[in-house]
Amino acid sequence: MAAERKLCLSGKGVTKVFGLGRNKTVAVDNVDFNFYEGEVISLVGESGSGKTTLAKMLLGLINPTEGEIYFQGEKRDLSSHRKKKEYWKSIQAIFQDPFSSFNIFNKIDTVLLDCIRMRGGGGLPYEQKVAMMTEACSFVNLKFAELTNKYPFELSGGQQQRLMIARIFLLKPKILLADEPTSMIDACSRATILDMLMQLRDEIGMTPIFITHDIGLAYYVSDTVYIMEKGKFVESGSADEVILRPKGAYTKRLINDVPKIYEEWDLSTV
């Protein structure tokens, strides 16, 4: 498998600095990475370790202060709106807080129709668009007929995050950056959402990149894990290698922070 691995996203010396002089904060510090197609990648780190900043740079929402990001082995060019739009057909994101991810003035139909238009389906007859939206909604166990003419904020957090996945289903990007997609959601919806994302990955063949503070989740879903501390990658490798045989002290600490369900579970207090 290793021989035919294709690069999808890679970076050399990627750095992001906020502020100047004494207020200078180095959010991402000279990182190199190679993300391959078909793998499930996790970026794990505490809050403030720079993972969201890195994600925004990968998405092209902010520009790196230094360094280059390569898309499918070629230097990424985001100099014009048209080129950015083209890039965003290949890379999409799911954000942490579903309640602030949608424009509260747009109806659900608008959100989904935008996706169809972005895939070049703007001129399709309305019935066909409805069929596409219905298919996308039913993929995430939502009923489009019940959602039409509603606003996203009328849904629960879990439903909104599923709507976000329906959006990805319609957009069919090559890469999906999921920035803490489940941290604002209760534990039951969590597994559902992760399963849906993995199912979607199989269906449309995309490369998911999970950004999380939860090393347990990273182990559950990913093939390759990058551990991030203070803007640098301190450890990386296959999930088994990094999590079952951690080398760095930071990684060990992250692993120890995960509550163990099967150990030290004191039933007397229940």
Add this chain to the structure above:
Amino acid sequence: MKHLLQQISRSGKFVAGFSIFATILLIVLIYPLVVPDPPLEIIGQGTFFEPGIYVNVYDSISAPHYTLNLDEAAEQRIASRFKAEDREAMRGWLVGSGMPESEIDIANTAQLLDQWFANFDPTTRLPGMTNADRNYYIRLNNSIQGLLSTEAAVIAQMNAETAVLEETGTVPQTAYVNVNQVANVRVLPLGTDNFGRDVLTQLVRATGVSLQIGFVAGIIATVIGLALGLVSGYVGGLVDDVIMFITNLFIVIPSFVLLILISFSIGQEQRGAITIAVVIGFTSWVWTARAVRSQVISLRNRDHVNLSKLSGHSIAHIIIRDILPYIASYVIMALILQISSGILAEAGLSILGLGPKTTDVPTLGLMMNWAMIYQAHILGKWWAYFPIIVTIALIAFSMNLMNTGLDQVFNPALRD
């Protein structure tokens, strides 16, 4: 939307402000339909007629007369022409002419008049008396002549051939006319101004024009401020630097001084009400631009904006659909404040004599200017300036109330 309107209608402050404003607006719209006179028409010969009902004397003579025997009629007639200050002045004259003060009783009208007519001599000059004092006593003497008479007034007409007055009728003191039967009665609820123009008609028209000026100035200022704030806040970088440089330039120049200079350089003849409104609008957008910019900066990194970018929307689409609706409530409040400050700015300019030209339409500021030039405040002609101050205050007050009310609706942290 429905929910929002419900909340707004439940805000006491907004409702109070809106009712005051709507009442003013309704009066401005309906009054000209009832009283269609041109507001700048000079109807009074003379300045500052007091508020009241003006009955045509000629028409009252020819109107049917009725006899009413009312006891207090004579008393009231004397009281209205023979005031306490006149009695005091008469005592002063009599004492000055050598009469002992103990003999004078100013409460006894008949005795006082007898003493006055027995002693008063217009040619006498008392020590320390100025010319003005002497003229006053002569006027007083004329006005109280025949005060106690009970005879009827004679109406006479001049014979065109012989030039002799011929008596055509008499008006006894008990004669009354019904105001409804007098052909010409004019109510001047706020009197007339220095030019003899009906103050109320003028005030209503002036309120309308001032509101127009406020709206035009407010909308221009808000549109410019909003556009610059949105672009500068969202696009950032060099564009932001350039726009903020211009904005800061305007901030350090006091906008009222700028307004005075521009208004002065336009020249009296070219200054119409709308020209002034445009000038006000173009000098007062600055703080709207700054405030909108800071709101946009706090919005531009929100997830929903990022999502919209990822959906391939253009900058214009993102600004209009993803940023503008979020600051719309703020912009409406800024607009209300801009309108009310536009009205105040016009009043300020006009008081300095730099307002719209005076021949076209009245504005609240122009009316204040006229009242001030003709010293209504010194002469105690309150009707020429006080109603205008109240109107300006009511407009600004109602708009600020609406603004505070809206603020409480849109910003839950401020709710009572």
